[in-house]
Amino acid sequence: MKKRVVITGLGVVAPNGVGLDAFTHAIKKGVSGIKKDPELERLQFSCQISGKPEISTELSLQYFSELELRNFNSTGILYGVIAGIDAWKDAGLTMEINEEPDWDSGTIFGTGTSGIDKFRESIYKIDDFQTRRLGSTAVAQTMNSGVSAYLGGKLGLGNQVTTNSSACTTGTESILMAYERIKLGQAKRILAGSTSDSGPYIWGGFDAMRVCTFKHNDSPEQGSKPMSISASGFVPASGAGALVLEDLETAVARGAKIYAEVLGGNVNSGGQRGLGTMTAPNPVAVQKCIKNAIENAGIHQKDIDAINGHLTATSKDSLEIQNWSEALGRKGIDFPYINSLKSMVGHCLSGAGSIESVASVLQLHQAFVFPNINCEDINPEITALIAESRIPKKLIETELNIIAKASFGFGDVNGCVIFKKFKS
Secondary structure, X not given: OOOOEEEEEEEEEEOOEEOHHHHHHHHHHOOOOXXXXXXXXXXXXXXXXXXXXXXXXXHHOOOOOHHHHOOOXXXXXXXXXXXXXXXXXXXXXXXXXXXXXXXXXXXEEEEOOOOHHHHHHHHHHHHOOOHHXXXXXXXXHHOOOHHHHHHHHHHOEOOOEEOOOEOEOHHHHHHHHHHHHHHOOOOOEEEEEEEEOOOHHHHHHHHHOOOEOOOOOOOHHHOOOOOEOOOOOEOEEOEEEEEEEEEHHHHHHOOOOOOEEEEEEEEEEOOOOOOOOOOOOOHHHHHHHHHHHHHHHOOOHHHOOEEEOOOOOOOOHHHHHHHHHHHHOOOEOOOOEEEOOHHHHOEOHHHHHHHHHHHHHHHHHHOEEOOOOXXXXXXXXXXXXXXXXXXXXXXXXXXXXXXXXXXXXXXXXXEEEEEEEOOO
């Protein structure tokens, strides 16, 4: 008997809001978290703006001890632990320290890299013959699974504790991996999510590729323009999102608040064949991913009320809309509402899918569609396919039943998850 899987907890560390309340307020009001970045300016990046969550030392000390924070230099782990613990507490779960691990609970928490600044610091020490001064946590901070290892220890998780990594698809993939494990009865709950480090050593390669905007260094809040004809590249960003997935029976038995149900989804790859490359999506695979996600969820294309797209503010946005339109067999006014959180926060890379999934679930739970900001001049290639009214520029308060969330990443990898408003 396959289990129904629901979402009982949310946590988020985003450039425009740290914590669920601040983030919800920001996305409803269309608040940008993108700012001028003095370090990128100093290093003469073409793009000198970014989206970085603001984390004070006082806030960090609510999640880490002073000893843990000594020689700690991994922003991705910091963001992930804060988002993860917030989601855990939001689900009404305790952090009691027991001798026995919690065998029923685990985490699948993804990232692209871990502790890039710690890695740089360690390299300099090694080259300066100071290997013994690296400290005992250098490995934990720089190993890719560092974020899940930290969460596993803080929460005493005894089920699967692992980190997945699939570029910008990472967060969406982690949710689907957690969904599958719970559905098959191998865990009662999984903390799913993803995170991304901040800083020039993460973002430099993208700047070198000329895929980041350079036209808004003096107007940062207008820098991220998904679906706009004047879009000039994405804004580099960072952060983390976390969701507690749980089997329905367990959630109901403990009286948990239920945000939404995960109906299913799909992950695939275009194999870098056809039009697919390391950096460009194969449209055949993208459409297949969406269609297979819908089939796996047991719904019809017409059932989707809204889409939270990948939509990075590059030349590929119009292709993404075309892929959605063809996969759903819907166009014009018949197309679902579609929005891009990246208009407010930039592209959080490996953290994007989970942060955007938190935003998607909030829309279902609180009955709204958040606005696309910086989208006054929609690309005519997009309006040739779908009605402009389907791209909301202001908050819309409306009941939603089903949202599709998709992510498409470097390596020609795709993920699409289907969320549904919970009905017992």
